Amino acid sequence: MKFNFNSPLLSILLLLLLALSACDSKQKKEGPATINAEISQFPGKYLYLAEVSPDKFKPIDSIPVNQQGTYKFSVKLTSTGIYFLQGGPGRIILIVHPGSEISINSSGDDMQGKVKITGSDESQRLNEYLMAFDNEKEIIGRLGLALEKGKERKDYSVLRDSIATVYRSLFETQRALTIKYIKSNLSSLGSIIAINQRSGPNPVLDPVADFKIFASVDSSMMTNYKDNPHSLYFNKSLNEVKKKIAEKKLNDERLAPGKVAPNFTMSQGDGKNISLSDFLGSTVLLQFWGSWQEGQTNEWLALRKLHSETASKATFISIGLEHDEKQWTEVINKYKLSWFHLSDFKFDSSPVITMYNLGNQLPVYFIIAKDGTIYGRYSSVKEAEPELKKLIKL
Numbered sequence: 327m328k329f330n331f332n333s334p335l336l337s338i339l340l341l342l343l344l345a346l347s348a349c350d351s352k353q354k355k356e357g358p359a360t361i362n363a364e365i366s367q368f369p370g371k372y373l374y375l376a377e378v379s380p381d382k383f384k385p386i387d388s389i390p391v392n393q394q395g396t397y398k399f400s401v402k403l404t405s406t407g408i409y410f411l412q413g414g415p416g417r418i419i420l421i422v423h424p425g426s427e428i429s430i431n432s433s434g435d436d437m438q439g440k441v442k443i444t445g446s447d448e449s450q451r452l453n454e455y456l457m458a459f460d461n462e463k464e465i466i467g468r469l470g471l472a473l474e475k476g477k478e479r480k481d482y483s484v485l486r487d488s489i490a491t492v493y494r495s496l497f498e499t500q501r502a503l504t505i506k507y508i509k510s511n512l513s514s515l516g517s518i519i520a521i522n523q524r525s526g527p528n529p530v531l532d533p534v535a536d537f538k539i540f541a542s543v544d545s546s547m548m549t550n551y552k553d554n555p556h557s558l559y560f561n562k563s564l565n566e567v568k569k570k571i572a573e574k575k576l577n578d579e580r581l582a583p584g585k586v587a588p589n590f591t592m593s594q595g596d597g598k599n600i601s602l603s604d605f606l607g608s609t610v611l612l613q614f615w616g617s618w619q620e621g622q623t624n625e626w627l628a629l630r631k632l633h634s635e636t637a638s639k640a641t642f643i644s645i646g647l648e649h650d651e652k653q654w655t656e657v658i659n660k661y662k663l664s665w666f667h668l669s670d671f672k673f674d675s676s677p678v679i680t681m682y683n684l685g686n687q688l689p690v691y692f693i694i695a696k697d698g699t700i701y702g703r704y705s706s707v708k709e710a711e712p713e714l715k716k717l718i719k720l
Contacts, residue, residue, distance in 0.1 A: 357402075357424055357425045358400045358401060358402050358403075358425070359400070359401045359403060359422045359423065359424060359425060359426045359427070359428070360398065360399070360400055360401075360426075360427045360428070361375065361398070361399040361400075361401065361409075361411070361420065361422070361428045361430070362396070362397070362398050362427075362428070362429045362430065363396070363397040363398075363399075363411060363429075363430040363431075363432070364395055364396050364397075364429070364430065364431045364432075365395050365397070365413065365430070365431075365432045365433075366395050366432070366433045368391075368413035368414045368416070368432075370391070370412070370413040370414040371390065371391055372388045372389065372390055372391065372413065373388065373389050373391065373397050373411060373412075373413045374387075374388045374411065374412045374413065375387045375388070375399045375401070375409060375410075375411055376409065376410055376412070377407055377408070377409050378407075378408040378409065378410060378419075379555065380555055380556055380559035380560075381559070383410075386399070386401060386409070387399055391413070401422060403422065403424050404424060405424065405551075405553065405554050405555075406421065406422065406423045406424070406515060406551060406554060407421075407422050408420070408421060408422075408515055408519065408556065409422050411430065418430060418432065418441055418443075418453060419449065419452055419453060419456060419516075419519065420443070420446060420449045421446060421448045421449050421452065421514060421515050421516055422446070422449075423446075426445060426446060427445050428443065428444070428445040428446045428449065429443070429444045429445055430442070430443050431443075441453050441457075448511065448514040448516055449516075451507070451510075451511060451514075451516070452507075452511070452514070452516035452519065452520075455503065455504075455507040455516075455520060456519075458503055459500055459503055459504065459523060462496045462499050462500045462503075462525075463500070463525065465496055466493060466496055466497075466525060466526055467526075469489050469492060469493055469496075470526065472485075472489060473485070473486060473489050483656070483657070483660055486620060487620060487621050487622075487623055489620070490620025490621040491620075491621055493620065494620075494621065496525075497525050497528070497530070500523070500525050500530050501530050501531070504520050504521070504523055504530050504531060505531070505539065507520050508520050508521060508539060508542075508543060512542060512543065512546040513546055513550050515547075515551065515554070515556055515557075517543045517546070517547075518543065518547065518556055518557075518560050521539065521540065521543055528686075532686065533563075533564070533567040534567065534570065534571055534574070534685070537567070537571065540564055540567065541564070543560070544560060544561055544564045547560055547561070548561055574683065577683035578683065580683075581682065581683055581692075581700055581703065582700070583699075583700055583701060583702055584699055584700065585699060585700050586698055586699055586700075587602060587612075587692065587694045587698055587699065587700050588602075588681045588682065589601060589602050589603045590602055590677070590678055590681060592645065592668040592669065592670050592678075593668060593669070593670065594666065594667060594668055595651075595655060595658075595667060595669075600643075600666060600668060602643070602694070602698075603698070605641050605643075605694075606696075606697075606698050607696055608640070608641045608696060609639065609640045609641065609693070609694070609695060609696055609714070609717060609718050610640065610641045610642075610643060610692075610693070610694040611632075611636075611640055611641070611642050611643070611691060611692075611693055611694075611710065611714055612643050612645070612691065612692040612693075612694055613629070613642070613643070613644040613645065613689055613690070613691050614644075614645050614647060614678070614682065614684055614688060614689060614690045614691075615644060615645070615646055615647070615688050615689040616646060616647045616648065616688050617646060617648060617650065617653045617654045617656070617657045618648075618650075618653070619688055619689075622689075623661075625689065625706065625707060626657075626661040626663065627661070628707040628708065628711075629642075629663075629707045630661060630662065630663060632707055632710075632711050632714070633663075633664070633665055635715075635720070636714060636715065636718060636720060637665075639718040639719075639720060640714060640718055641665075641666070642665035642666065643665070643666045643667075643668065644663065644665065644666065644667050644668070645668045645669065645678060646667065646668070646669040647669070647673055647674065647676055647678075647679065647684075647688070648669045648671050648673060649671060649672075649673040651669075651671060654667075654669055654671075687705065689705070689706070690703065690704075690705060691703070691704040691705070691706075691707070691709070691710040692704075693710060693713055693714055693717060695717065701713065701717055
């Protein structure tokens with residue numbers, strides 16, 4: 327049988343075979359990756375290369391500083407990894423594929439001032455994102471120092487609220503940068519780095535509130551890097567989050583309108599214990615808050631006004647999730663909050679957090695009817711006010 331090499335069908339088959347062969351060779355490509363670095367200056371005595379594992383850093387190699395400022399590393403790997411170069415406080419993060427050849431040129435004192443990466447576009451994009459993120463981070467750090475230094479000032483609360491307003495703006499900028507980067511780089515391991523970024527002590531993205539973003543990263547990682555340790559670790563962590571979301575759903579059902587409000591006993595500032603059950607037969611507005619929260623002036627003024635309007639028909643109880651009694655008392659006195667104030671000073675270990683399914687966002691309000699059942703849950707005075715007035719028929 328003779329083949330007709332001019333046959334359109336044969337041409338299509340040959341193209342398909344070539345395409346499959348190219349894909350297969352790309353997937354199976356293994357071997358050492360080469361990292362060439364040209365760094366004009368940095369404060370360290372050595373340039374270090376380390377691998378980023380899901381739970382630790384693993385040193386790979388180090389090269390003494392030389393006058394030429396040229397360095398070469400060779401890395402043996404069989405799957406894509408995350409690495410960083412460090413020669414001082416600054417780091418250059420790299421996404422390294424088997425067999426890749428990456429060249430880095432940096433002229434900044436901290437290795438991050440000016441970075442040009444060739445041979446790895448995703449590493450270039452990742453470092454550009456991290457540089458933009460860290461610009462905001464540096465300002466946040468200075469705000470934290472200013473807040474710490476101002477603790478003894480008489481107008482500390484005013485300073486704190488002003489800094490909080492600036493911080494929220496910077497935080498939202500970091501959040502927008504992160505979401506934009508992730509959406510544009512879903513197929514890169516860099517998205518795992520981005521999704522775990524923190525702004526001070528606060529995660530930029532929350533795995534529960536931002537679950538859709540986490541799920542999209544997980545789906546992409548398990549498609550593109552199914553057996554990669556970073557993908558597997560991220561997938562395992564997200565499965566734990568799914569369990570927590572399921573638990574939260576059960577807790578929400580437990581705290582649904584019409585369910586009995588969980589009872590608690592807690593101390594006032596004078597040491598006297600008070601229980602929620604003491605107020606059975608009264609309509610209660612129960613608030614959870616923290617004196618460490620920033621920018622709450624308008625909320626307190628609105629709550630104080632609501633109390634003055636409803637005090638004859640409703641009982642107000644505010645529970646502070648605190649670790650600093652002085653700061654707690656300062657806020658109560660500053661805003662002249664003349665109702666029941668309780669705290670066990672256990673901060674994020676307080677049993678009421680689980681009891682009332684409190685997340686990271688405070689304040690939280692519950693209206694509790696005279697029979698001790700939950701009437702509703704709210705996130706602000708603005709939400710709670712019309713419902714409370716409706717219930718007490720004011």
